[in-house]
Each structure stands twice: as C-alpha cells, then as structure tokens.
Amino acid sequence: MRSRIISAGVLLCAFACPAALSADGAFAERDGLVVMEAESASVIRGWDELDGTSGRALRDAGGHLEFTVAFERTGRYYAYILARCTSTEDNDAYFTLDGERLYASDGRTRPEGMRCHSKAFAWSFLPKGPGGHTPPAIKMDPVYFLVAQPGTKVLRIGSRSKGFTLDKIVLKLDGKKAKPEGAGPDETPYGPAMPKIDALPRVTALVGADRLGAALIEARRHVASSDEQTARQARSAAEALVAHATAAAARAAALKRDDPVAATRVMSELARRYAGTPEGRGYSRDARVWRSEPATVEALKAESIWAQVARDARGLKAGAATDARSGRDPALARLEYVARFLAKRYPDTPACRRALARAKEVGLAIPTR
Numbered sequence: 001m002r003s004r005i006i007s008a009g010v011l012l013c014a015f016a017c018p019a020a021l022s023a024d025g026a027f028a029e030r031d032g033l034v035v036m037e038a039e040s041a042s043v044i045r046g047w048d049e050l051d052g053t054s055g056r057a058l059r060d061a062g063g064h065l066e067f068t069v070a071f072e073r074t075g076r077y078y079a080y081i082l083a084r085c086t087s088t089e090d091n092d093a094y095f096t097l098d099g100e101r102l103y104a105s106d107g108r109t110r111p112e113g114m115r116c117h118s119k120a121f122a123w124s125f126l127p128k129g130p131g132g133h134t135p136p137a138i139k140m141d142p143v144y145f146l147v148a149q150p151g152t153k154v155l156r157i158g159s160r161s162k163g164f165t166l167d168k169i170v171l172k173l174d175g176k177k178a179k180p181e182g183a184g185p186d187e188t189p190y191g192p193a194m195p196k197i198d199a200l201p202r203v204t205a206l207v208g209a210d211r212l213g214a215a216l217i218e219a220r221r222h223v224a225s226s227d228e229q230t231a232r233q234a235r236s237a238a239e240a241l242v243a244h245a246t247a248a249a250a251r252a253a254a255l256k257r258d259d260p261v262a263a264t265r266v267m268s269e270l271a272r273r274y275a276g277t278p279e280g281r282g283y284s285r286d287a288r289v290w291r292s293e294p295a296t297v298e299a300l301k302a303e304s305i306w307a308q309v310a311r312d313a314r315g316l317k318a319g320a321a322t323d324a325r326s327g328r329d330p331a332l333a334r335l336e337y338v339a340r341f342l343a344k345r346y347p348d349t350p351a352c353r354r355a356l357a358r359a360k361e362v363g364l365a366i367p368t369r
C-alpha cells in the first residue's frame, strides 16, 4: 500500500510537472528489479487516466510518458507490461531507454516497442516491430533493454496506437520469462537521484533502505568534515535529498487542488520518509492541517462511499446499461445509486468524478448540477 501512496505523489505530474525531466528523483533499481505504475510517470503528455488493476491506468491519446530510473546493476533488463487493448488497432506503444530500442530474443533484432494481447488487463512481454509486422522468429519471445553502464536513464513510452492502455511496468534483470501475476509486485520507491558519494557509505545504505530522514541527518553530520572530499560529498548528498523532498512536497501541494485525499496521503508519506529532520516535521504539520480541511473531509467521505461499489462497477461491461441482458445487473443499480448520490452530495470530489466517468462508460445518464 505504501508504494501506492508514493505513486500518487508522482501522479500529480499529470497536472503540474514541467516538460523537462526533473532531476529530483528516480525509481531506484533494487536487486535487479524496477516496478513502476503507469500513473507514476515523471512526464505524462496526452494520456488519459482511468481505473486500472493496480491503482490507476493511462490510455494513449496521442502523447508520451517518461520515467526516470536509476540503475545500479548492469545487464539485460526484461520488460513486462500490465496492459490492455481492444483489438490489433490499439495494442502497442513505442518503448525506448535513453533513446535506445529494446532487444528481441535473438539479441540482434531491435523491436520498436511492445504489444499487448488481452482485452482485460494482463501481463505481456511481447515485442512490436521493427516495422508493421513483427518478425515471426522473435514475435512470441520476451524483450529486454541492455543496461551497459550504471546510472540514471529515461524510459520513454510513445504513442503508436491510440487506445492502448497501460497500468504497470516491470523491468527485471535476466527475467527468464518470469512474468508477474495479478497486480504484480509493489511499486519501487521513487527516491532521490543521488550523486556519487563513495566516501559516505552509510548515507548510501540509508537511502537504499528508503530511510531518507536518517540519510539527510547523516549527510549533514559530515558537511563540516575536515576531509574535503567527505565534506563535498556530504553537501551534494544533502542537496540531492532536500531537492527530492522539496519537489515531492511541491507536487503534493499541486495535487491538493484536484485530490486533497491523495495529496494528504502523499504528504504523510513524505513526513514518514523524512522523519527526524526539520523538513519531515514540517511535512507532518502540513499533513495534519490538510487532513482537517473541509475539502479533504468531504472527499474522504465520498471516497469511502465510492469504495463500496467501485470493485463491482469496474467489472461492468462498457454500455452495460443499454444491453438488455446485463440491464438488470445489481452492480449496475448500485453504481447508478451511488453516482447519483455523489453527484448530489459530493459533486466536487475525485470519487464523484470517478463514479460519473464509470457511469458514463456503462451507458448510465446521471444528472449533474
């Protein structure tokens, strides 16, 4: 659950992030694994958000996504996507890592991207391309990115067919077809993009354990060190940690306008990650204040009501309300009741917007003010 909360913090980039990739953080590979929610992309341009199997999902509407990933280990990172499509017209997207294409199973062919094969969200490792028809010899085998040097790289997912819907991405060192199941592993924490600090192994270890407050305290202990290299590295480590915290707090503040509940969760999570520092105490105060604000209280009430029907509502087929066979589905009646109630009582909440969007998809007409 923790990772879900972190991802919500990054999600607000959909509304607020600058076009340029921010250097304030990255998904830090751990033990050869990187797990990213689509909705946690650092840059979201022209993809629409909707409900997914793992949190939210994004549907290609003609733009692109970018994710910053910090790799420590080098090698072949096999790519897996939790995705869905409606036909072969909307089943793929372009994938590159720092501008480099994927490799196919033969180690030579360079597919342009990846494709999915299911109308429901399902994990896929399949290549797309090169060209319109993926070569038969590699068509059914997994693809991988080659990470030759450690460092921070950008995974870019570009529009190839509008409608392609992405929920989650896993990059796994030497995957051996180990396709994830269900909602997949927990999301990798989105942490600070750390400089090289070989003189401060304890700071590195604390960042690795996601104990960012303790790492910042440790870095600050060494900024006045008599050893010049240690002092310099301590300063840059502290700067990187503060930059990450400041950017995350700014994104939470930007998210608050659209989703005060998610923003409050993000701020609480940030307070926990930076515990023990003045920054962490400030985030903790902010989270307390935000939680008690009327907009947050209203949104929380609406969310708890929506949560009671959301799961069943997700299972309804598009246009179900106009289909005679499913027209009497009790889940449909519950969705209609809740959507009407939320539209009347809590119209300006994310839960209401989700309920109305789902109601529209299944063909229900809900009056709004």
Ligand SMILES: [Ca+2]
Pocket (backbone or CB within 6 Å): 037, 038, 039, 052, 053, 054, 055, 056, 057, 166, 167, 168
């Ligand atoms: Ca997701």
